[in-house]
Amino acid sequence: MSVPADTLSSAPQLDDEQARYRDARRRERWRRRAMPALGIIGLLLLWWAVVVIFQVKPFIAPSPWAVLQTLIAKRDVLLANLIPTAGEALGGFLMGNLVAIAVATLFVHNRRLQEIFFPVVVMFNSIPVVAKAPILVLIMGNGVEPKIAIAALVCFFPTLVNGVRGLEAVNPQAMELMRVLSASKREIFFKLRVFSALPFLFSALRIAASMSVIGAVVGEWIGATQGIGAMIIQATYNFDSALLYAAIIMSAVLSGTFFMVIVGLERWIIRWQPETA
Amino acid sequence: MAIAVAAAPPAQDTSASAASGMAVSCRNLQVRFFTERRAITALQGFSLDVAVGEFLTLLGPSGCGKSTFLRVVADLIRPNGGEIRVFGAAPEAARLRRDIGFVFQDPALLPWRNALANVELPLQVAVSRARRAKATPRELLELVGLKGSEQAYPHELSGGMRQRVSIARALASDPKILLMDEPFGALDEITRDRLNEELRRVWRELRITVLFVTHSIHEAAYLGQRVLMMAANPGRVRAIVPVTLPADRTLTTRESAEFVALTGELRRLLETC
Numbered sequence: 001m002s003v004p005a006d007t008l009s010s011a012p013q014l015d016d017e018q019a020r021y022r023d024a025r026r027r028e029r030w031r032r033r034a035m036p037a038l039g040i041i042g043l044l045l046l047w048w049a050v051v052v053i054f055q056v057k058p059f060i061a062p063s064p065w066a067v068l069q070t071l072i073a074k075r076d077v078l079l080a081n082l083i084p085t086a087g088e089a090l091g092g093f094l095m096g097n098l099v100a101i102a103v104a105t106l107f108v109h110n111r112r113l114q115e116i117f118f119p120v121v122v123m124f125n126s127i128p129v130v131a132k133a134p135i136l137v138l139i140m141g142n143g144v145e146p147k148i149a150i151a152a153l154v155c156f157f158p159t160l161v162n163g164v165r166g167l168e169a170v171n172p173q174a175m176e177l178m179r180v181l182s183a184s185k186r187e188i189f190f191k192l193r194v195f196s197a198l199p200f201l202f203s204a205l206r207i208a209a210s211m212s213v214i215g216a217v218v219g220e221w222i223g224a225t226q227g228i229g230a231m232i233i234q235a236t237y238n239f240d241s242a243l244l245y246a247a248i249i250m251s252a253v254l255s256g257t258f259f260m261v262i263v264g265l266e267r268w269i270i271r272w273q274p275e276t277a
Numbered sequence: 278m279a280i281a282v283a284a285a286p287p288a289q290d291t292s293a294s295a296a297s298g299m300a301v302s303c304r305n306l307q308v309r310f311f312t313e314r315r316a317i318t319a320l321q322g323f324s325l326d327v328a329v330g331e332f333l334t335l336l337g338p339s340g341c342g343k344s345t346f347l348r349v350v351a352d353l354i355r356p357n358g359g360e361i362r363v364f365g366a367a368p369e370a371a372r373l374r375r376d377i378g379f380v381f382q383d384p385a386l387l388p389w390r391n392a393l394a395n396v397e398l399p400l401q402v403a404v405s406r407a408r409r410a411k412a413t414p415r416e417l418l419e420l421v422g423l424k425g426s427e428q429a430y431p432h433e434l435s436g437g438m439r440q441r442v443s444i445a446r447a448l449a450s451d452p453k454i455l456l457m458d459e460p461f462g463a464l465d466e467i468t469r470d471r472l473n474e475e476l477r478r479v480w481r482e483l484r485i486t487v488l489f490v491t492h493s494i495h496e497a498a499y500l501g502q503r504v505l506m507m508a509a510n511p512g513r514v515r516a517i518v519p520v521t522l523p524a525d526r527t528l529t530t531r532e533s534a535e536f537v538a539l540t541g542e543l544r545r546l547l548e549t550c
Contacts, residue, residue: 173385273432
């Protein structure tokens with residue numbers, strides 16, 4: 001029944017099989033990368049076909065070609081408006097997440113506070129962003145402050161929830177170990193909780209990265225003169241559909257870039273495999 | 278009431294109070310847990326003396342309070358009644374002195390630290406209390422057979438290797454007693470046998486007291502100098518069985534008539550728990 005080990009290793013077809021397996025894996029990886037690109041190209045072609053076949057008026061929907069032309073022709077205006085939006089989104093992202101992490105830390109160390117305020121935060125979060133935005137504009141005026149505040153607000157919630165979950169998701173036996181070692185609360189926090197929370201935190205930050213752009217754009221809808229949000233509103237009123245779509249693409253590129261930066265940061269910081277994996 | 282207590286003579290009977298020359302000594306220990314529906318008596322009237330340097334295995338059905346007892350010794354659970362001394366002091370004092378090393382069923386390694394950094398953890402926590410084992414963390418890894426794996430992260434190690442790291446970590450702060458809560462319960466039998474053999478070697482080398490909880494009759498008989506058989510509902514001592522096997526045990530010891538007779542006896546006791 002048993003095969004001597006050397007017959008296995010000396011079999012010449014084994015290397016062939018190994019190589020074929022590796023090739024198959026490589027093809028599979030490429031296929032998986034190529035498929036989404038195929039989807040995007042297909043969608044663009046479909047869009048183009050619909051616009052051409054049904055002779056859609058340019059003020060209702062532009063052709064992809066018209067959008068591309070606008071992107072190139074008006075790149076200076078688009079970039080000039082992208083910068084304030086990016087700044088607001090980034091500012092809101094930093095502020096919202098920093099406050100959320102601080103509050104999550106507080107909640108984990110003071111259960112009473114968590115019991116009192118967590119439901120309030122959940123309630124507040126259930127108000128739609130578009131409804132919260134005018135309130136903040138009324139309070140903070142027409143500058144960049146309300147936009148940053150709105151972006152911060154939409155980032156705050158997912159990070160708070162995941163932060164609390166992450167800081168509490170400590171392996172119970174690792175916790176007992178720290179107690180056997182007579183560790184202080186501070187040591188438990190910095191040597192155990194922070195690291196356990198990082199995977200949770202990053203999945204929240206990925207959400208917050210795109211949410212912050214949404215927040216900034218929505219903030220600009222209400223009485224802003226510059227920014228992608230303001231452009232979207234103006235383009236809509238002027239029936240300049242090509243500019244509208246170009247502005248939308250700019251905002252998508254912005255949130256996509258934010259997202260990728262966070263993913264890169266996550267890969268760089270979390271090099272271990274989470275315990276559950 | 279208060280006067281009566283004050284007037285009562287101090288307890289003369291030494292068997293009624295915990296002995297001080299022991300590694301662990303307890304009398305009439307009681308631990309109760311409460312759930313919405315009922316109260317669970319995890320330990321009742323539990324008395325035991327463990328000599329310094331002894332290897333005691335605790336065997337019994339699930340829910341008989343074996344793990345609870347280890348947690349009382351480690352000051353993770355406060356008993357509801359009775360008396361317990363760990364090296365002559367309260368469990369809290371023993372914990373604060375770093376007399377206690379704990380090995381859990383889950384190795385509970387910190388996944389962001391490599392093997393060496395995990396073993397160093399006890400030396401980096403509560404630093405003012407930390408004692409250093411004579412052996413460095415690197416030497417401890419070598420002691421548990423992990424020389425060369427210092428830089429490996431937990432996810433790169435097998436289950437058995439992780440538990441070895443966990444044992445080295447427990448030894449890093451030079452504990453006087455090692456509490457092991459089913460440490461090899463999740464491992465395959467081959468790995469388990471090998472770790473059993475090596476644990477005995479480590480114990481004989483370090484002359485440390487070990488309390489070892491297990492579900493396995495073979496493990497209990499092979500490792501211990503005495504086997505403490507426990508019964509459930511409420512958790513209590515069923516019997517203490519001395520192990521008369523030679524101190525120099527190998528895995529072939531388990532084929533001896535003596536060993537077979539011993540495990541047979543343990544099995545019969547376990548069935549009547």
